Amino acid sequence: MSLSVQKGKFIPRDREWQPEALTPAYKSSVKRSPQAALLSFPSTLSEETSPIFNNNILGPLDNDLIFNHAKPGESAIGARIIVHGQILDENGIGIPDTLVEFWQANAGGRYRHKNDRYLANLDPNFGGCGRTITAENGFYEFRTIQPGPYPWPNGGNDWRPAHIHFSIFGYGFVQRLITQMYFEGDPHIKLCPIVNSLTSKEAVDALTAPLDMKRTIPMNCRAFKFNIVLRGRHQTYFENRKEGL
Amino acid sequence: MTERLNNLKESPSQTAGPYVHIGCTPNFSSKSSYSYDLGKTMKIGPVLGEEITIVGYVFDGAGAPLCDAMIEIWQPDAAGLFPATNETRGIADPNFMGWGRSTSDMNTGEFIFETVKPGTVPGPDGVMQAPHITVWVVARGINIGLHTRIYFNDETIANSLDPILSQIKNQKRVETLLALKKGVGRYQFDIHLQGPHETIFFDI
Numbered sequence: 001m002s003l004s005v006q007k008g009k010f011i012p013r014d015r016e017w018q019p020e021a022l023t024p025a026y027k028s029s030v031k032r033s034p035q036a037a038l039l040s041f042p043s044t045l046s047e048e049t050s051p052i053f054n055n056n057i058l059g060p061l062d063n064d065l066i067f068n069h070a071k072p073g074e075s076a077i078g079a080r081i082i083v084h085g086q087i088l089d090e091n092g093i094g095i096p097d098t099l100v101e102f103w104q105a106n107a108g109g110r111y112r113h114k115n116d117r118y119l120a121n122l123d124p125n126f127g128g129c130g131r132t133i134t135a136e137n138g139f140y141e142f143r144t145i146q147p148g149p150y151p152w153p154n155g156g157n158d159w160r161p162a163h164i165h166f167s168i169f170g171y172g173f174v175q176r177l178i179t180q181m182y183f184e185g186d187p188h189i190k191l192c193p194i195v196n197s198l199t200s201k202e203a204v205d206a207l208t209a210p211l212d213m214k215r216t217i218p219m220n221c222r223a224f225k226f227n228i229v230l231r232g233r234h235q236t237y238f239e240n241r242k243e244g245l
Numbered sequence: 246m247t248e249r250l251n252n253l254k255e256s257p258s259q260t261a262g263p264y265v266h267i268g269c270t271p272n273f274s275s276k277s278s279y280s281y282d283l284g285k286t287m288k289i290g291p292v293l294g295e296e297i298t299i300v301g302y303v304f305d306g307a308g309a310p311l312c313d314a315m316i317e318i319w320q321p322d323a324a325g326l327f328p329a330t331n332e333t334r335g336i337a338d339p340n341f342m343g344w345g346r347s348t349s350d351m352n353t354g355e356f357i358f359e360t361v362k363p364g365t366v367p368g369p370d371g372v373m374q375a376p377h378i379t380v381w382v383v384a385r386g387i388n389i390g391l392h393t394r395i396y397f398n399d400e401t402i403a404n405s406l407d408p409i410l411s412q413i414k415n416q417k418r419v420e421t422l423l424a425l426k427k428g429v430g431r432y433q434f435d436i437h438l439q440g441p442h443e444t445i446f447f448d449i
């Protein structure tokens with residue numbers, strides 16, 4: 001007997017696990033959260049397909065934020081880290097060939113963006129932008145500096161925990177996800193209204209990357225491990241019985 | 246037999262924040278090390294079918310246009326084929342990307358897509374769906390990306406037979422999913438996050 005797998009509809013999203021649209025402590029959500037019920041229907045080809053990104057879109061330093069904006073012979077200031085992990089679906093299957101984009105503030109907590117007016121300095125050698133395409137089994141990694149926490153206009157004295165923003169595709173457009181990675185042990189995590197849009201400690205833990213001593217490079221670079229899970233499809237197994245058995 | 250292999254939880258979403266441009270459209274906010282922004286050009290050569298431009302705004306509950314949103318679209322080519330690895334019905338137009346990414350203009354809030362009128366694709370139970378484009382919106386203040394669709398107000402008959410549109414109980418809200426024809430090859434599609442014209446968002 002052999003088993004063949006046919007992929008079915010996407011498994012419905014667990015809306016109790018995902019943040020609500022309206023989380024008033026995060027003030028920007030008040031006027032930007034839909035109020036009517038969402039319209040549910042089973043996925044169709046329009047949602048089960050997704051764009052293709054080839055490795056040829058990548059530049060040689062796209063996954064190295066320490067050097068990709070630096071002048072020749074210079075590098076970004078900050079604690080050097082490797083961020084690595086696996087992009088999986090809910091069935092635990094690694095997703096290869098998918099685009100992962102990331103962006104972050106510099107070591108002082110300042111973004112290279114004209115709307116960021118935080119008084120911390122820009123680092124001329126740090127752009128804060130990178131991307132990669134997952135390898136076999138969904139593995140990815142990049143090198144960067146650890147971003148700093150930063151203040152933001154929300155409640156008067158709110159500070160974001162250090163974080164890296166991630167954008168991920170997958171194999172179906174309904175898997176599209178933007179999220180943030182936090183760092184184990186950051187005291188700002190539990191104070192942050194954006195983190196607190198999450199509904200449980202487990203959900204916060206799922207976005208908190210632990211220090212990974214195994215991947216640390218001695219005297220060079222620490223490592224943090226961050227796996228990302230995208231939605232999965234129902235798997236239907238057909239038993240293919242041989243004749244006569 | 247249908248079952249789950251290994252119940253992992255989907256990673257929780259977090260807002261894209263006000264600086265989504267840095268990571269996703271880096272040449273929009275400043276000069277970057279990328280030679281071009283992904284999704285800015287949906288056509289890389291002569292394409293089949295009708296070329297169209299879709300412009301619009303994303304409005305908040307106070308009626309103000311968002312100037313920091315990112316909008317992505319995904320659609321088949323003019324023949325209804327997706328340029329995707331899991332498209333099994335044929336080979337899509339090689340000059341059409343199917344996927345586009347636009348940001349709200351930082352001053353006016355307008356977004357724009359230069360694309361083609363999509364062909365039709367089957368929906369649930371193989372019934373053909375009206376031509377439509379899949380839309381995904383993220384921004385500061387949006388905790389989880391919003392899915393919706395663009396249909397076309399000049400496709401009256403196809404829309405009336407569409408299996409998704411006909412499920413909508415309050416038929417008056419169907420118009421929130423219609424791009425309005427504004428001239429040859431030109432459509433307007435506004436997204437309202439809240440209020441009396443709130444767009445229908447999907448949980449698919």
Ligand SMILES: [Fe+3]
Pocket residue numbers: 105160163165262
């Ligand atoms: Fe941030």
